[in-house]
Amino acid sequence: MEKFYTLIQKHQLFEKDSTVIVGVSGGPDSLALLHLLVKIKEKWNLKLVAAHVDHMFRGVQSEEEMLFVLDFCREHQITCEAKQIDVTAYATKHNLSSQVASRECRYDFFKEVLDKYESSSLALGHHGDDQIETILMRMVRGSTGKALAGIQLKRKFHNGYIIRPLLGYTKEHILTYCRDQQLMPRFDPSNEKTVYTRNRFRKYVLPFLKKENPLVHERFQYFSETLLEDETYLQVLTKEHMNTVLKRKETSAVEIDIDRFKSLPLPLQRRGIQLILNYLYGNIPTSLSSIHIESLLTLLSQDHPSGSLNYPGGLKVIKSYQNCLFTFEQDEVKEYCFDLEIPSVIILPNGYKITCELIKNDSIESIGNKSFLLNPKTLVGPLIVRTREQGDKIKLKGMNGRKKVKDIFIDEKVPLQSRYSWPIVEDGDGNILWLPGLKKSIFEAENGSVDEYVVLHYKEL
């Protein structure tokens, strides 16, 4: 009892004078838990409510368990809320395994009971052996972060918390307690099956660990609590630092600055990636593992300026020079080809426009790459604006020979995903005249050479 008190107080599992809902299956763990709480009920002025779900898996047998819980509660003057749910039908309807379906039904019922009694504490009978099994199973499966801390003593649930006051005890302690107190719990036969992963850990791994150290459950519990504290602290640090790294954050895409990201210590980099994935996925797909995070860290650390990775569920991670984009958006190749009439305005799919006008003037300055001048007398029409084609080359102003458009994109560090929609202005002879915003060809008219110009402007919409 002393240990039970201390744990509840130390971790502030619940307050005095509060209402505690106890999930009671009728098995030894939850029955012992309810019994222990009954013992402190008066001293702490608690209102206890037992909540039981009959999953209707085993017909009369499971109904008997419900009647047993109801009887036990009556005998100890505890309010009991019991519900029979056809979990098999629910599982079929929602295409779920019976384990997942029973959990969903049970937790929905717990929420109803918490609301009905305006309670913020749901006590469950998980114990120290459950903790060891959970941590080991998650390690073997490749979980990361907080998940490795296993079962939490107190975690947010609905409008309050789920609390597990038995995590400091072993199954053996609980069975002894039930025997000493003559509690006569019911035993679920499915706990004996070795088909479930958990049961295999219970049967084959736990005996070995307990032989090595009979108090191994305390070591695991200590590991769980300290890991959770470390992890919570690192998460706060990661969030702070990631704010300086993020360049764009939308529901379907996140972009980061690679140099700033790489300046973070590796533990924050890993958690930063995890944070982005949690944000974008909502529910992380089970097929996503630490391998995905490690391969991204490798990609970001390499000198090569570009590269991409395909993550589960259609998420693409694209490294391009200074930036790394995580996106669900499909960048279908948006090819286009427009006739550029004189005069006209063309709205481009990349969020820019090109205006074309005829201006009578003997002196027009065209500075920078945002505008381009043509001599209407020598111009070979029609002018067109199109997307890139394989083998495109341009005769650059001030340079001999022709340069590949692809190399210009690379030299100018144009992000991969922008290259497919970048406009190229071409004349009727197939000469590339201008890469708006980037480079001009030798075909631009000299300022002051004629008295009339075709003037092109490239502007953001």
Ligand SMILES: Nc1ncnc2c1ncn2[C@@H]1O[C@H](COP(=O)(O)OP(=O)(O)OP(=O)(O)O)[C@@H](O)[C@H]1O
């Ligand atoms: N049918 C149920 N109705 C109410 N609470 C339940 C039910 N099944 C499980 N719980 C709650 O969830 C806890 C964990 O359940 P789980 O089935 O993992 O453990 P268990 O070892 O079978 O526990 P127990 O010995 O109490 O049956 C239980 O201790 C109990 O508090």
